[in-house]
Amino acid sequence: MGFELPKYIEPNFEQEFLKSAPNVKTEEVVKEGVAPENYHGTTIFPEYFKIDGKWVLAKESRMDSVVVVKDNNEVEVKEFRNLKVGEKVVVGRTEDASEGIYVYNGGFVGEEEIDETFAFRSGRSRETAYSKDYDDLYEVLRREKEHGYIVWVLGPAAVFDKDAREAMAALIDNGYVHAFLGGNAVATHDLEAATIGTALGQDIYTQKSMKDGHYNHLDLLNKARRAGSIERLIEEENITDGIIHACVKNDVPIVLGGSIRDDGPLPIVISDVYKAQNEMRKHTRKATTVICLATQLHSIATGNMTPSYTVVNGEVRPVFIYSVDVSEFAVNKLRDRGTLEVKTIVTNVQDFLVNLKNNLTK
Template sequence: MSIFPEYFKVGERWLLPEESRMDCVAVPRGDWIDIVEFRRLKAGEPVFVGRTEDGSEGIYMHTEAFREEEDGGGDAFAFRSGRSRETAYSRDYDALYELLRHEREHGFVVWVLGPAVSFDYDSRNAMASLIDAGYVHALLAGNALGTHDLEGAMFGTALGQDIYTQEARQNGHYHHLDLINRARRHGSVEALIREAGLKDGILRAAQGKGIPIVLAGSIRDDGPLPGVFGDVYEAQDAMRSQLRRATTVIALATQLHTIASGNMTPSYTVRDGRVRPVYIYSIDISEFAVNKLRDRGTLSVTPIVTNAQDFLVHLKNNLGNLAAPAASVPSGPNGDIGRKTAVQGHGGDRP
């Protein structure tokens, strides 16, 4: 299977699977087509096979389904036709603002986040604000994003570095381990947030809104936090359970999770009997990272090469008046809250 809508001829009818994903096989189930992972295929089950995409073997791939009409005014030869750090992204941002305003009420927006989002005071608050404002319907990440976001709520640091000043705290390199141990003593992330009285952050915002959070583990995870999926197939199933509902996917500063999510997300979904596009965005400061997803088959992705923190603050500042959560930035491991003063700048109030 590919990311595109694929039609299969059964008798005299052409059938479109309502749920699809790459790296799977198409299995006929009477009058509908089931898309099955190879590991779930049972011996003896019939599978559609073919080497052509033009319908001649009963399989038609509709690659032009959502392509916008070109105005025809461009030259065959042109500079800067690719997507890179030199690309002008103003139009992409405006389109994304418009899309998210629509999707907040009419779609299902899945965010895929890397830990860099939690390393900065402004980006962490911006992400929490987007959650509180309803622009996030599911959150996929790894153990690191969850750990450092909670570390920020408890200690004001990420990997021991102050999330606002970027100064290394004394013995700060122990903070993420202290945080994980405390979370494990509480038994769950939810219990930690509630019983420790954590007041800000991405996971706190998601928990407050009842948003599904899927944290998939890796080979080198510290801890990990309770609730992190250590089994790769369980993690895939949990991620897929959210991605199959997606109408928009925004993957930010996490190459491997971006590729995994992109490859599980088709370019279309069926809503109320109508086929509509699924919008996929890949945001990273590395050109290699954003282009990697396209190289792995997700051809419908819109890449934006930018700093993750700047991207989130742009979204927060341009999606209307978002109610930013009250952010506490403890000055040390005892949880003392520093006095806040207003500072003019792109992030608003700062400690």
């Protein structure tokens, strides 16, 4: 039996507590970028707001934001910094419909699991068996390739190994990547590998440190800045392999957010963090699957922008979020920061990417 997307079961709005709930209250923004007191902060779950007697779903949500009621009685989830004077912001701190706000976390409940008071290995760690997770992910990606929007968040560990780098490029070439998010390092070392064969001065196959290898990524950055663009660099250096090359060749959007410690950075890196966040948000709004590999801060940032659901062609569906890292602490950090629906896999990203490539590409 093939993969089937979980069906969304919307709330029964004929329940008395929903029928008798009051309309939501709003207050106007009086200072740009500042929400009124007692604003409602959003979660990762589907949220409904009662407006003129009708429950309205927030279709493009993200956690830790506020809800603006539009003139057409639709709602928009906005970051605090994007609020404009005069906009009507939902107020109320309850989530049980008593203030016209209903946070609903039962939309994708499947078969009931056995509820044991005591059970071994209920958490997910390096001892967890991930065979079923891999098989499920293969099926998800086969479907999402044609019917979804797959966002990848990559750290530099994805390019430090020759096989991992080639596997990721193959996934891009075969249509399993619709957007690539990351920082300066992953792109810099991918292009270093493409031009010099090293990442941070180490051979990407033998892992042997090269003489004066610590200059290699700096030389690459200098060449890139001289070229003025990634596309021009690829042309000038005759780059024919790697993740950045595959993205450019296949018109896959790249969003690289800068950090305080960046070298260079590459011309494509967005140094204004809020501009970077806005560009990332364009893709998390559309995301149906998000895969975060070995980058704790970018994973948390992306996870916090991504709700547990999205609306596609008028239908509510789940967003699949995966966090993959060799560190249990790193994968659990995303869950601790509010992304409760994340599926965690504790493994090195080299094995993870090669497994995906071997099972999804010819």
